[in-house]
Amino acid sequence: MSEFEPNIVAFLCNWCSYAGADLTGTTRTHYPPTVKVIRVMCTGRVNPLFVAQVLRTGADGVLISGCHPGECHYMKGNFLARRRFIIMRNLLEFIGIDPQRIRMSWVSASEGKKFADVITEVTEDIKKLGPLQSFKENVNGHPKTEG
Amino acid sequence: MDIQKLRDEAKRALGRKEIEYLIGYKKGSYGFRISPCFIETKEEVDQLTFSPLCSLSLVNYLTIEGKPLLPADEKKSKAKKVALLVRGCDSRALNQIIAEGGISPDQLYVIGIPCSGVIDLKKIEARFPHTPDPVDVVEENGNYIITINDQSHTVPVDELKAETCKTCQYPTPLTCKKLIGDKRAGNPPQYEDIQILEAQPPEEKWQFWQNQFSRCIRCYACRNSCPLCYCDGCILEKLKPQWVKRSVDTNENFMFHITRAFHLAGRCISCGECERVCPVDIPLMKLNRKMEKDVKELFDFEAGLDPEVKPLLNTFAIEDPEDFIL
Numbered sequence: 395m396s397e398f399e400p401n402i403v404a405f406l407c408n409w410c411s412y413a414g415a416d417l418t419g420t421t422r423t424h425y426p427p428t429v430k431v432i433r434v435m436c437t438g439r440v441n442p443l444f445v446a447q448v449l450r451t452g453a454d455g456v457l458i459s460g461c462h463p464g465e466c467h468y469m470k471g472n473f474l475a476r477r478r479f480i481i482m483r484n485l486l487e488f489i490g491i492d493p494q495r496i497r498m499s500w501v502s503a504s505e506g507k508k509f510a511d512v513i514t515e516v517t518e519d520i521k522k523l524g525p526l527q528s529f530k531e532n533v534n535g536h537p538k539t540e541g
Numbered sequence: 542m543d544i545q546k547l548r549d550e551a552k553r554a555l556g557r558k559e560i561e562y563l564i565g566y567k568k569g570s571y572g573f574r575i576s577p578c579f580i581e582t583k584e585e586v587d588q589l590t591f592s593p594l595c596s597l598s599l600v601n602y603l604t605i606e607g608k609p610l611l612p613a614d615e616k617k618s619k620a621k622k623v624a625l626l627v628r629g630c631d632s633r634a635l636n637q638i639i640a641e642g643g644i645s646p647d648q649l650y651v652i653g654i655p656c657s658g659v660i661d662l663k664k665i666e667a668r669f670p671h672t673p674d675p676v677d678v679v680e681e682n683g684n685y686i687i688t689i690n691d692q693s694h695t696v697p698v699d700e701l702k703a704e705t706c707k708t709c710q711y712p713t714p715l716t717c718k719k720l721i722g723d724k725r726a727g728n729p730p731q732y733e734d735i736q737i738l739e740a741q742p743p744e745e746k747w748q749f750w751q752n753q754f755s756r757c758i759r760c761y762a763c764r765n766s767c768p769l770c771y772c773d774g775c776i777l778e779k780l781k782p783q784w785v786k787r788s789v790d791t792n793e794n795f796m797f798h799i800t801r802a803f804h805l806a807g808r809c810i811s812c813g814e815c816e817r818v819c820p821v822d823i824p825l826m827k828l829n830r831k832m833e834k835d836v837k838e839l840f841d842f843e844a845g846l847d848p849e850v851k852p853l854l855n856t857f858a859i860e861d862p863e864d865f866i867l
Contacts, residue, residue, distance in 0.1 A: 443776075443784065446799045450792060463859065473857035477840070480862060481806045481854075484835045485799065488739065488828070490747025499867035512867050528747050529795065 400454040400520040402429045404513075405440045407472070410461035410502045417506030425510035426517040429457070436460065437498075438471025442482035445496055449486075450529045455495040455520040459512070462500040472500070491529060494519050544590060546721050547626075550652055551586045554624040554719075560650055563624035564602050566595045572672045573665050577602055591626070592678045593685060596659040596703065597766070598814055599625055600634045603644060604771035622648055628656035629727075630812035632714035633845030634768035637808055640848050643771055653714030655725045658698070658706030660685065661817060665701050669694070705813025705826055716848060732834045735827060754794040756821040759787075763815035763825055764801060769808050776800060802828040807836045807853030810845045 406412040412433050418425060430453075434440055437460030445456050458479060460472040479498050487493040497519075499512045547565075554560055567578040567588045575594045579602075580586060603625065627635060632653060638644050657680055666672075669689060677688040685701055687694045699707070710727040714720065738746060764770045764777065776784055777800065785797045802825075809829040816826045836842050839862060842853045 442803060443800055446796060447784065450796060463863075470857060473859070473861070474854070476861055476863060476866070477857050478854060480839060480865070481832065481835065482803060483865065485802055485806065485828075485832065487743075488746065488831045489750050489795070489799065490743045490745075492743050493865070497867060498863075498865060515867065528751075529792070 398521060398525060400428050400517055400525070401452060402455045402457060402513075402516060402520065403448045403453045404429045404431050404457040404459060405434050405437065405444065406431055406501075407437050407460040407467075408433055408435045409467040410465065411459035411499075411509065413503035414459075414501040414505050414509045417503065418509045419506075421506050423506055423510045425513040428517045428520075429513050436466065436468050436471035437475035438466075438468065440475060442478045445479075445482055446486070449491065449495065449526060452530065454523075454526045455497065455516060457497045457499065457512070457516055459499045459501050459509075462502055465502065491526070492523055494523060495526060543722070547591055547652075547654070548586050548589050550719055550721055551580065551589055551624070552583050554650055554652065555580065555583050555586065557650070559622050560624050561621040563626075564599050565589045565626045566591055566597075566599070568675050571675065573660070573662055573669075573676055573678075591654060593658065593660045593680050593702075594662075594665075594676075594678050595628075596662065596814070596817060598631050598634060598768045598812055599627065600631045600638070600768040601766065601771075603649075604638065604768075622650045624650040624652060626652050626654060627714050627717060628654055629709060629712040629714055629725075630656075630810050631768065632716055633711060633810035634812065635845075636716055636848040637769060637810060637845035637852075638771065640845075640850055641808075641852050646848060651714070651717040651719075653717030653720040655713040655720070655722050656706075656709075657712065657725065658702045658709060660701045661703040663817070663822075664703075668696065668701070703813055703817060705811055705816070709811070711846075715846060730834075730837075732830060735831050735834055738827065739831070750795070750798075751791060753823045754798055755791045757789070757794040757798070757823060758821060759789050759794065759797060760820060762818040762820065763823075766814045766818045767805070768812065768814070769805060769810065770801075776804075798823075798825075798828065801825075802832060805829055806832040807840075807842060808844050809833055 406415055437458055440458055448456050463472060466472045483493045483496045486496060497516050501509045551563055555563055563580045565578055565580060566575050568590055569576045573594055577599055578588060639646050672689055674690055679686045683698050684695045685698060708728050708731045710730055712725040712727055786793050813826055836853060
């Protein structure tokens with residue numbers, strides 16, 4: 395059997411992290427192909443329930459990435475998001491989901507290298523944790539079969 | 542507490558011409574039940590009551606569907622008010638709703654009752670099963686005197702009191718126009734059971750909650766009884782997008798309970814009503830108190846203490862912890 399490849403969903407803010415991810419591509423920096431990017435206008439737009447929804451519909455980890463504190467295009471979106479995700483992480487941890495699966499990062503538009511590093515680190519961490527089986531959508535209490 | 546004082550105060554409130562009606566408690570039609578009542582005239586005041594059986598939150602009736610306070614266009618012209626009885630927890634709920642802009646304080650005339658804790662209906666019904674006739678309960682010197690068909694029984698308070706009330710921090714209403722009776726001191730918060738569960742490995746925590754949530758029948762009684770779940774378009778009823786499917790399976794139940802707990806983070810005022818009404822005894826207050834504890838530790842915030850303070854998630858601090866951020 396081949397090695398476990400985690401399935402990570404990344405919510406990237408339009409102004410910093412998405413542009414940062416773009417830079418990673420244009421500078422041809424390599425990073426693991428485990429991440430599926432969803433572009434949002436701001437991390438403040440990411441409803442914390444997205445995290446739960448994403449995890450139960452098949453992702454093994456979630457990354458939310460936005461502008462550095464104080465650099466938000468909308469002034470305070472990332473501050474508000476930070477507070478929400480602290481709470482959501484704690485809630486999911488309390489319910490029994492490893493908090494390492496819910497990650498957040500600040501990546502600016504010029505930090506292409508950092509974006510690659512973040513993805514590498516998150517991928518490594520989630521590889522260690524293994525697939526998230528418990529929270530996958532069930533049919534009558536039984537986990538769905540693969541495929 | 543002196544019920545006559547309560548009735549006098551209610552009469553005085555109803556005598557004011559800006560007050561349209563008063564929401565209070567009256568005896569229920571059977572057993573240990575208490576029902577809310579809406580009093581419009583002074584003559585009806587005698588049905589008002591208050592006892593340790595009054596566990597439901599009257600704040601719900603201000604925001605409940607189909608019972609609008611006043612039609613929107615009448616609000617300004619008539620400036621009518623609703624009088625409302627509140628206990629300590631209800632007062633915090635009211636503060637929180639006012640802070641969120643859910644209700645205007647100008648529409649309210651709040652009568653506060655320092656509360657000594659309420660009886661858990663499940664406990665008392667287990668102790669005295671098959672009690673169809675209305676019952677009187679009085680608290681005296683650490684005992685409940687329960688009168689059923691002219692026979693009185695004495696039960697220690699600790700055996701029947703609801704769990705949340707045993708650790709109530711704010712038994713005295715914080716914001717009210719009139720306070721009936723003496724102020725009561727609160728207890729220090731206790732989070733020992735939460736810390737024990739927190740320390741367990743993720744698999745065991747998951748197993749614990751799976752056992753709990755798999756029993757959930759999704760009756761939404763926890764949501765409906767919650768004084769703070771007053772949104773018009775509740776996310777749980779949305780079909781586009783459908784966040785939580787209607788089927789009762791463990792995974793959907795998890796999503797439902799995560800949604801509920803998250804939406805009460807920094808808002809829950811620990812009245813314990815959700816846990817009391819749960820027909821399958823899911824320890825919902827464990828989730829709520831975990832959120833309450835985290836919010837207190839991380840942001841030094843407690844819900845519902847001051848109607849002027851902005852809600853927790855509408856604000857931020859530059860120095861919020863960010864040790865988990867890369």
